[in-house]
Amino acid sequence: MSSQTEVQNQPSCDDFYDPALLSVKVACDRIASMVAPLTDIEQVSVRGALGRILAADVQSPVDVPNHNNSAMDGYAVRARDLKNAELVVIGTAWAGRAFNGDVAKGQCVRIMTGAVMPEGSDTVIMQEQVERNGDTIRVANGQKLGQHIRRSGEDIAAGAIALTGGCRLSPVELGLAASLGIGELRVVRRPRVAFFSNGDELRSIGEPLALGEIYDSNRYTLHGMLTRVGTDITDLGVVPDDRDQLRETFVRAASIADVVITSAGASVGDADYIHEILDEIGQVDFWKIAMKPGRPLSVGKIADALFFGLPGNPVSVMVTFYQFVLPALRRLAGEKSVVSLLLPARTTKRLKKKPGRTEFQRGVLSNCEDGELTVTSTGDQGSGILSSMSRANCFIVLPADSHGAEIGDIVTVEPFAGLV
Numbered sequence: 001m002s003s004q005t006e007v008q009n010q011p012s013c014d015d016f017y018d019p020a021l022l023s024v025k026v027a028c029d030r031i032a033s034m035v036a037p038l039t040d041i042e043q044v045s046v047r048g049a050l051g052r053i054l055a056a057d058v059q060s061p062v063d064v065p066n067h068n069n070s071a072m073d074g075y076a077v078r079a080r081d082l083k084n085a086e087l088v089v090i091g092t093a094w095a096g097r098a099f100n101g102d103v104a105k106g107q108c109v110r111i112m113t114g115a116v117m118p119e120g121s122d123t124v125i126m127q128e129q130v131e132r133n134g135d136t137i138r139v140a141n142g143q144k145l146g147q148h149i150r151r152s153g154e155d156i157a158a159g160a161i162a163l164t165g166g167c168r169l170s171p172v173e174l175g176l177a178a179s180l181g182i183g184e185l186r187v188v189r190r191p192r193v194a195f196f197s198n199g200d201e202l203r204s205i206g207e208p209l210a211l212g213e214i215y216d217s218n219r220y221t222l223h224g225m226l227t228r229v230g231t232d233i234t235d236l237g238v239v240p241d242d243r244d245q246l247r248e249t250f251v252r253a254a255s256i257a258d259v260v261i262t263s264a265g266a267s268v269g270d271a272d273y274i275h276e277i278l279d280e281i282g283q284v285d286f287w288k289i290a291m292k293p294g295r296p297l298s299v300g301k302i303a304d305a306l307f308f309g310l311p312g313n314p315v316s317v318m319v320t321f322y323q324f325v326l327p328a329l330r331r332l333a334g335e336k337s338v339v340s341l342l343l344p345a346r347t348t349k350r351l352k353k354k355p356g357r358t359e360f361q362r363g364v365l366s367n368c369e370d371g372e373l374t375v376t377s378t379g380d381q382g383s384g385i386l387s388s389m390s391r392a393n394c395f396i397v398l399p400a401d402s403h404g405a406e407i408g409d410i411v412t413v414e415p416f417a418g419l420v
């Protein structure tokens with residue numbers, strides 16, 4: 001050996017325990033504290049409101065249903081007449097065509113589901129419990145006063161809150177609004193998001209690949225996820241590792257968007273000039289997060305825009321988007337509840353893990369015959385293996401202190417919930 005000193009190991013992304021790492025929870029909380037919900041409101045048609053965030057509570061202008069009506073096809077009767085041997089059928093009440101007249105002693109009305117209860121009647125007898133002979137009926141024993149009636153206002157009373165502000169409007173809320181006769185809803189404007197990929201090695205589809213070059217896939221996964229969350233998207237393409245072009249693109253992105261997202265380079269790489277640019281034009285922190293995949297993340301502000309510099313590896317991009325960007329976008333859009341569903345499931349495979357970082361392994365969640373949830377790892381968990389995400393329908397979330405799991409252990413899973 002020469003007189004040279006030994007090479008010392010520097011901290012790297014292969015280290016498992018590093019006290020300087022930020023926990024996933026702390027990173028999430030810090031990001032949440034940076035987000036101020038948008039206040040711009042748009043009025044849209046009920047159909048156009050699907051997936052939008054409702055700006056404020058909507059009170060019901062009416063009772064739903066607006067009349068007492070029958071929940072069954074059958075006969076509207078006066079319960080106190082049921083001791084009579086027979087009742088006379090004096091007419092029919094149809095849904096949308098009420099029976100005009102009173103039900104008097106010893107009488108009843110043939111009634112259809114949804115039809116308004118005729119005056120004087122107080123109970124519905126299912127047709128299956130009735131024997132009809134011409135214009136008279138006999139009723140089976142065991143009926144109860146007031147049965148099979150849908151009461152006025154029992155679904156929603158006039159003045160009650162029918163739709164809660166800050167909810168993401170799904171098909172059921174559109175139907176609810178329509179049932180109240182409401183044709184338009186006030187929703188929060190969609191967040192504007194500008195994003196680009198960075199790297200000299202990236203080529204766009206259609207271009208031939210030279211040795212070492214790859215196709216840019218992050219812009220496609222990001223575009224898909226941003227579309228599903230409900231954002232107005234500006235795709236700024238691929239920006240090479242060039243100081244001037246990067247600075248110009250960052251500034252332009254921040255001028256048109258509420259949120260700027262980049263992948264690769266801008267996290268913790270060796271392209272130091274990206275740090276310099278971001279320091280010059282914004283206030284950005286470069287975090288190392290105790291997670292796998294997706295350890296480097298830069299978060300901050302460029303002018304008024306929130307900035308996320310995601311890692312470059314395709315799986316890391318999706319994981320960090322899901323864990324950090326998604327809740328931020330949902331908060332920004334005015335959504336009140338952004339907690340994701342975590343479920344216990346039994347692992348069918350041994351899951352390898354060293355303590356130190358929270359891992360988001362990819363898994364396939366399914367039902368066992370006995371109804372229990374089981375999860376199967378998709379195999380190789382490399383952060384560049386996008387096909388592992390494609391096969392998966394959930395993350396297997398292994399906490400930082402976990403040593404992995406044995407076959408049959410219960411682990412926590414986070415279903416993709418249609419967003420990945």
Ligand code: AMP
Nearest residue numbers: 197215216217218219264265269312313
């Ligand atoms: P970097 O953060 O620039 O060191 O990138 C980390 C890894 O992610 C490298 O292997 C890149 O080639 C890869 N990568 C970066 N950007 C993209 C992209 N847009 N699509 C696919 N892979 C990418």
Ligand code: MG
Nearest residue numbers: 198199264265
């Ligand atoms: Mg790069």
